[in-house]
Amino acid sequence: MKENHKLIESKTLDETLHQSSFYPGLNLYVLPRPGYQKKYAVYSTRFGSIDNRFRVEPENEITELPDGVAHFLEHKLFEDERGNVFDRFAALGASPNAFTSFTQTSYLFSCTSNFEQSLNHLLDFVQEPYFTEQTVQKEQGIIGQEIQMYQDHPHWRVFFNLLEGLYQQHPVRNDIAGTAESIAQITPDLLYRCYKTFYHPSNMALFVIGDLNPSQVARQVEENLAGRNYQALGEIVRLFPEEPAEINRKRSEQELVVSEPIMFLGFKDPVVEKLQGRDLMRREILMELILDIIFGSSEQFYNDLYRDNLIDENFGAEYTAEINYGYTMIGGETRDPEKLCERIMDEIAEIRNTGIRAEQFERHRRKILGGYIRRFNSLEFIANNFLAYHFRGTELFELPSILHEIKLGDAVSLLEENLDPALHTVSLVKPPEEE
Secondary structure, three states: OOEEEEEEEEOOOOEEEEEEEEOOOEEEEEEEOOOOOOEEEEEEEOOOOOOOEEEEOOOOOOEEOOOOHHHHHHHHHOEEOOEEHHHHHHOOOOEEEEEEOOOOEEEEEEEOOOHHHHHHHHHHHHHOOOOOHHHHHHHHHHHHHHHHHHHOOHHHHHHHHHHHHHOOOOHHHOOOOOOHHHHOOOOHHHHHHHHHHHOOHHHEEEEEEEOOOHHHHHHHHHHHHHOOOOOOOOOEEEOOOOOOOOOOOOEEEEEOOOOOOEEEEEEEOOOHHHOOHHHHHHHHHHHHHHHHHHHOOOOHHHHHHHHOOOOOOOOEEEEEEEOOEEEEEEEEEOOOHHHHHHHHHHHHHHHHHHOOOHHHHHHHHHHHHHHHHHHHHOHHHHHHHHHHHHHOOOOHHHHHHHHHHOOHHHHHHHHHHOOOHHHEEEEEEEOOOOO
């Protein structure tokens, strides 16, 4: 097994990242942090809930999955012929976890000692699937209960009701865990088919950070991979339905047990599906800057809303950018959702009309850069975000240079293009009406 090695340097952060690549395509990233007691590793695959229709080159056969397979597979890997994986990590004093998003699945652990043994456990259980009819049926019951629980979770429901309002066809509108009906269709054969495709090393990446020797970590990973007899895999072609430009519906309302209504405005991004790599990251940074200019806690509008008791400290605005979808989400808990919605739409219209001041642009650009640098104190932030950007075709370390490159005119142009009132939806969860 041949290893290729290179260094990725960030002058802004004074960091040097070590990248090693192993046949048949696994990328390992090691970021040394001398003197840090804690160590953290995350092993990720580019397989999320939206990847439910695909084929593998040169095959023409298309595989269609029921909703929830990526999340189900994540759960099942923690159980093998030797029992529960969590117990083996606990015996080493390590803390494991995992998560599934729309676009990836990640397995991770943190520890202060026994790093080498813990890393071997991580590599082993992720690369050694074990599915039977009995264990799959057992998991269907467990995840079915989890799905039911989230049906009554107000913040979960307001979020997915928002996505259902924005998207007509794209699978991002579907719950990551699936439905009771969809997971009932999952079989061991289906799980093995997905595992063979998406858990191939060429579709995965490993990030390790802490007081570690990059060469030693690379040798350990190479030795772990050496005996597994991987063969090259063709390109995974992800197939998505054609998403209309228009939103699905203007408004969603649901009654749940909440102390105050929860309201979110969502805006569909009309362009993001055409962008990848650095261009996508640039758009994300610009939108984050724009939203902070309009809705940031240092701005007058935020303080006016707070003074008028329309928001609390959890109010916020965020933008999500992936290779084939993007959206903006604004809101939080509020005593008067109709008034808050009106005020937000009026403020967006006002700033689209008057533009962004140069002073605002520079101040918020410095704020974002400062926040980025501060977050590099978190090992979890670095590892998880690096791999998320890696799967989008760019690198986390590029963010400072992009921030320095962007101009006020770039933000003004994007503001004119995005946050289109015609592409917005409202999602509201409110207390049941008294009879």
